């Protein structure tokens with residue numbers, strides 16, 4: 001009886017530790033933004049050709065994604081593969097790396113077409129980089145979305 005009870009509390013303690021860890025990891029980056037409201041929503045389409053702006057124009061060195069300094073932005077990554085394309089069966093998952101580390105979106109695919117990353121933008125001149133972390137068709141076009149703070 002005592003052994004069973006001890007076992008139960010041990011299992012519970014383990015489960016609690018695990019649950020707490022699970023909650024804490026995603027909070028590291030997100031913590032400054034959770035209490036704040038979002039200042040700006042930005043849509044970035046994702047397909048095998050690259051990251052595209054709202055009008056469907058690919059982000060390049062000449063078409064750079066710019067974010068306003070200090071604002072809390074929510075970048076919504078939208079699955080944009082064409083139904084007729086092989087890549088329609090693909091899955092993307094985007095990470096953004098910057099001065100405070102890396103934050104990941106959820107997976108986006110045919111049945112779950114949108115996922116976002118929210119963060120507070122740094123000072124003017126700060127740079128971030130976004131890239132797909134899955135092996136996908138067109139991954140060579142999804143490895144370096146340059147984001148500048150203006």
Ligand SMILES: [Cu+2]
Nearest residue numbers: 091092132136
């Ligand atoms: Cu991808």
